[in-house]
Amino acid sequence: MSAAISGAEILVKCLQAENVDTIFGYPGGSVLHIYDELFKQDTIHHVLVRHEQAAVHAADAYSRSSQRVGVALVTSGPGLTNAVTGIATAYYDSIPLVVISGQVPTFYIGQDAFQESDAVGITRPCVKHNFLVKDVKDLAETVKKAFHIARSGRPGPVLIDIPKDVTAHRTEFTYPDTVNIRSYNPVVKGHQGQIKKAAHLLLEAKRPMIYSGGGVILSDAADPLTKLARYLGFPITNTLMGLGAYPATDKQFMGMPGMHGTYEANMAMQHCDVLLAIGARFDDRVIGNPEDFATHPRKIIHIDIDPSSISKRVKVDVPIVGNVPDVLEELMKQLEAIGSKPDAAVAQWWETIADWRGRNSLNYRKNPEKIMPQAVVEKLWEVTKGDAFVTSDVGQHQMFAAQYYKFDKPRRWINSGGLGTMGVGLPYAMGVRYANPGATVACVTGEASIQMCIQELSTCKQYNVPVKIINLNNGYLGMVRQWQEMFYENRYSHSYMSSLPDFMKLAEAYGHVGMRIERPEDVGPALELAFSDKHKNDLVFMDFIIDPTANVFPMVSAGKGLSDMVLAEDHL
Amino acid sequence: MRHIISILLENESGALSRVAGLFSARGYNIQSLTVAPTEDPSLSRITLVTSGTDDIVEQITKQLNKLVDVVKVIDLSEAPHVERELLMIKVRATGKDREEMKRLADIFRGHIIDVTDSAYVVELTGTSNKLDSFIAAIDPALILETVRSGVSGIGRGDRMLKV
Numbered sequence: 001m002s003a004a005i006s007g008a009e010i011l012v013k014c015l016q017a018e019n020v021d022t023i024f025g026y027p028g029g030s031v032l033h034i035y036d037e038l039f040k041q042d043t044i045h046h047v048l049v050r051h052e053q054a055a056v057h058a059a060d061a062y063s064r065s066s067q068r069v070g071v072a073l074v075t076s077g078p079g080l081t082n083a084v085t086g087i088a089t090a091y092y093d094s095i096p097l098v099v100i101s102g103q104v105p106t107f108y109i110g111q112d113a114f115q116e117s118d119a120v121g122i123t124r125p126c127v128k129h130n131f132l133v134k135d136v137k138d139l140a141e142t143v144k145k146a147f148h149i150a151r152s153g154r155p156g157p158v159l160i161d162i163p164k165d166v167t168a169h170r171t172e173f174t175y176p177d178t179v180n181i182r183s184y185n186p187v188v189k190g191h192q193g194q195i196k197k198a199a200h201l202l203l204e205a206k207r208p209m210i211y212s213g214g215g216v217i218l219s220d221a222a223d224p225l226t227k228l229a230r231y232l233g234f235p236i237t238n239t240l241m242g243l244g245a246y247p248a249t250d251k252q253f254m255g256m257p258g259m260h261g262t263y264e265a266n267m268a269m270q271h272c273d274v275l276l277a278i279g280a281r282f283d284d285r286v287i288g289n290p291e292d293f294a295t296h297p298r299k300i301i302h303i304d305i306d307p308s309s310i311s312k313r314v315k316v317d318v319p320i321v322g323n324v325p326d327v328l329e330e331l332m333k334q335l336e337a338i339g340s341k342p343d344a345a346v347a348q349w350w351e352t353i354a355d356w357r358g359r360n361s362l363n364y365r366k367n368p369e370k371i372m373p374q375a376v377v378e379k380l381w382e383v384t385k386g387d388a389f390v391t392s393d394v395g396q397h398q399m400f401a402a403q404y405y406k407f408d409k410p411r412r413w414i415n416s417g418g419l420g421t422m423g424v425g426l427p428y429a430m431g432v433r434y435a436n437p438g439a440t441v442a443c444v445t446g447e448a449s450i451q452m453c454i455q456e457l458s459t460c461k462q463y464n465v466p467v468k469i470i471n472l473n474n475g476y477l478g479m480v481r482q483w484q485e486m487f488y489e490n491r492y493s494h495s496y497m498s499s500l501p502d503f504m505k506l507a508e509a510y511g512h513v514g515m516r517i518e519r520p521e522d523v524g525p526a527l528e529l530a531f532s533d534k535h536k537n538d539l540v541f542m543d544f545i546i547d548p549t550a551n552v553f554p555m556v557s558a559g560k561g562l563s564d565m566v567l568a569e570d571h572l
Numbered sequence: 573m574r575h576i577i578s579i580l581l582e583n584e585s586g587a588l589s590r591v592a593g594l595f596s597a598r599g600y601n602i603q604s605l606t607v608a609p610t611e612d613p614s615l616s617r618i619t620l621v622t623s624g625t626d627d628i629v630e631q632i633t634k635q636l637n638k639l640v641d642v643v644k645v646i647d648l649s650e651a652p653h654v655e656r657e658l659l660m661i662k663v664r665a666t667g668k669d670r671e672e673m674k675r676l677a678d679i680f681r682g683h684i685i686d687v688t689d690s691a692y693v694v695e696l697t698g699t700s701n702k703l704d705s706f707i708a709a710i711d712p713a714l715i716l717e718t719v720r721s722g723v724s725g726i727g728r729g730d731r732m733l734k735v
Contacts, residue, residue: 124589128640181640184640308631
């Protein structure tokens, strides 16, 4: 019989048993016992952030850029409430996280104690599940369940709220080998009959289209997806959350669909006769107006692990609930068993697509005097040989990065797609770097977003996290300004920021390298220098002063049909 | 369309609020909700009356199934079932109303479960429609207070909701 140990020690041993190597956190009264145990061990590296929101974002990106569960540790009350934006961000993109929050002692709960908050209540709508551990005897099993729930099925963040006295109480420690939750049994294998139906439908298709989303990335199904797409020779689009699942430089790749998708991707989504949707959820930014989308006759096959994603916004003909890689493998087997080639009419479909591609919808206005943001991203792609991890914040720069950085590999594009959280870019870059030591990490951001978590420049200095920040500085909340220009007759209500800091000096104040780039001809050399060996170990903050009038095109206005695109050529 | 959803869930603190929170977060309505432990004290059973199109009710059951604490969900109203609701109504019972209320309770097969000089408490069990009819049959001026349990329901014959 082993000796009784404290709840705090049990928690640390649980994390070690889960092979956690990095946690992002911020100490406070309720978690001091836990921090004391972290002090006494050396297998888990703790990264002290400057704001709890960043701790969760970093853990989130750690997960997005690897296939591991990210872990964050925050204290009770404000620690937890600061973490909520991070938790919600992860929830809306189905990212597996375990967030541990301290809580006031059990005997204080409900008495409005100092730094008390109802963590389980506050986070309930934005977690996959959460726990309040009231007895130290339940702690180890709860942690086991939390990791299991976070990473299985449709992944998501799980919160464990631990009162301070529970971390002090002692009991024997055993970490369960297995976990059995009778109410939670995610489906893995897809329905054979449905998969067979899908296989036949695909082979009969005359105008097929593959539409793959974040679920393909989350389930590590890029390889089986690529294999399937190549076997069929069908056009394929990856959503914002799915970029990199199919190589963007391949000729079958149509670009991203949706509000700022390419002309050819959106037209093919509308005019295909068979749409194979994989790990995607037909959200409003992807299909536009669902009624308009539904007026185009097409058969839809939908593969997703979450039954509630199926027929939620769009009626589908062949639903397949299951784990994407398992279903794709089975689909591939069925296709090979049938043995016949896709319909010859697909060749004509490709001709139609070639015409659409001829519109060159990502063409943009060139300006010899001012730096165009699109050009910066294109140059970034060249300089990093298309092989960097790219994080972004939210806004125009996010769309430019998604459109112009051609992602050939999964888990390289890290952004907040569902919740659309400004401020994630820098903490995301930190998280990526911890999950992928030595990797090239670029954070494409804007002067508004970066200021929402800029305090993390300090964390990057403390731990020497040499990420490269590409700040596309137009002085405006660019996307807000674009909408005000298009829908509010140029009334730029509160979208202009004067009194911006000198970002170069700010970076230097934090101990980093700062650059300010104002002329188009300086873009290439600046990026070359920032990503050169000279700055291998430096965080470089590049402040690109860009054309403030640049807009993101193509654009499908909110509520409009997907074919109703405004193209850049109308604005050249 | 009115639907009766039966939910078996872990009898744990917070489980009910996950169900209630799901309905408010996604804009589904709850007409009535009853909850109590089952013969297995680790499980609670909720009977929930909601309304919506078939698509909405399909989403409701899918979303409920996603909750980790939810063990099983069925739409009771899509197959033969029985449903009952309990009403307790306090009515003024003086003078000639005293006899009239007694007679009305008998007609509806209700029971008078509390008697004072001036009031009765009538207990009535039945479908929601029956309870509505009973209330409608009473002179509103005589109604002092009502309380209803919300609907409980169970499938007929071999149709079970069990672990």
